[in-house]
């Protein structure tokens with residue numbers, strides 16, 4: 001097990017880099033007053049499934065760099081796609097004009113996504129893709145001269161991003177409650193931790209059917225909620241109920257998309273074809289910031305009208321359809337096919353399930369939840385013990401496996417191409433990390 005150990009450097013560079021970092025950067029979801037002291041991993045390069053820090057220590061990237069990396073880091077084919085595009089052009093605007101890379105990607109995505117005759121509006125982050133979907137759904141009804149459909153139905157525990165709109169359909173937590181006054185109200189029904197989430201959602205749909213513009217879900221897995229999972233039949237039943245009541249369905253596949261759940265998209269597993277679909281994270285294999293909102297032809301059609309007329313969607317971002325990102329994303333889709341990545345991911349998911357299973361019997365573990373290569377190990381800290389998730393992940397990082405918790409849930413979401421040996425390493429390091437923290441707790 002060659003993991004990140006103290007490799008005996010005379011003067012490690014990491015503390016210096018952490019100091020330089022803390023002096024100029026502001027990290028998301030991070031308390032900067034103690035950032036420098038928390039031994040952050042300062043990455044210098046990556047190769048395959050590993051990250052290398054400024055001192056040459058290597059870390060197995062068991063969270064796919066926050067759920068984005070699919071094929072590994074520094075992939076020669078993706079590198080070549082980026083370089084080839086760079087020699088042509090990096091970026092030109094999509095507002096009113098086009099670029100060949102964006103067209104080619106949209107053509108390829110159209111064949112791949114479970115949306116009827118889709119049109120793609122590109123952005124750069126998952127939250128922006130959700131924001132776009134919400135606004136499109138809102139204007140869709142306006143364009144069709146239907147009044148009163150201005151509300152959204154969203155699930156408990158949902159997370160859809162950090163912009164004010166996506167935060168509104170999200171269910172709070174993560175210390176974001178202070179933004180509550182900025183959130184617009186939504187019809188909230190229980191999330192996947194309630195076995196009756198579908199009938200309860202259907203009842204809410206019935207109570208609000210004339211005022212709902214759209215219903216939004218993360219199909220199959222509520223990732224940021226701590227990997228809460230449901231089954232395909234339930235998602236299909238929910239989608240059917242939404243459709244039957246004439247409400248638009250938005251599937252947020254920012255986290256579940258691009259192979260994470262066992263198919264290219266969770267919608268494929270559920271047999272669900274939404275009106276609007278949000279893509280992000282793995283779309284470029286984890287290379288570049290790109291996201292997209294896919295709209296069905298029927299939704300898109302409602303926006304056609306006279307030039308500069310009121311049906312136009314007055315929304316767009318500077319880097320929409322960035323050519324560099326689109327070229328890498330298009331090559332990424334080809335590579336998933338050429339390399340049989342989904343088959344490998346399915347085998348890896350099975351192996352991950354078996355490798356994590358023994359942890360479930362541990363006193364320090366409450367539950368293990370998994371769908372495909374999205375897994376969460378919910379810890380069961382003893383009474384009075386604080387920040388177990390944080391401590392367990394810190395111990396794993398010291399042992400060379402990069403993990404990050406969501407509260408007391410340790411997320412395990414490795415690249416789709418992870419090997420069985422690497423999965424075994426993750427499970428062994430996580431197991432030892434739980435022991436280490438439990439022992440420290442009982443000593444102290």
Ligand SMILES: Cc1ncc(COP(=O)(O)O)c(C=O)c1O
Nearest residue numbers: 125126127159160161218254255
């Ligand atoms: C389901 C879902 N939607 C949207 C987002 C937001 O994506 P981003 O962080 O790229 O804005 C996330 C991020 O975790 C997510 O899990």
